[in-house]
Amino acid sequence: MAEKKAFVLRINPDVLKEIEAWAEEEFRSTNGQIEYLLQQALSGRKKAARKKKES
Secondary structure (H helix, E strand, O other): OOOOOOOOOOOOHHHHHHHHHHHHHOOOOHHHHHHHHHHHHHHHHHHHHHHHHHO
């Protein structure tokens, strides 16, 4: 398993409430939800970059 690095995140309280609620719906911790969302965003960015290269 890859080592995880601690990181302090300053976030708007309203955004945090939304993420906490979403995490609960998905049976994830808040931290797990944030990490999942970041991974999804990075994956989408990589796919978009590949499509751009192909055109």
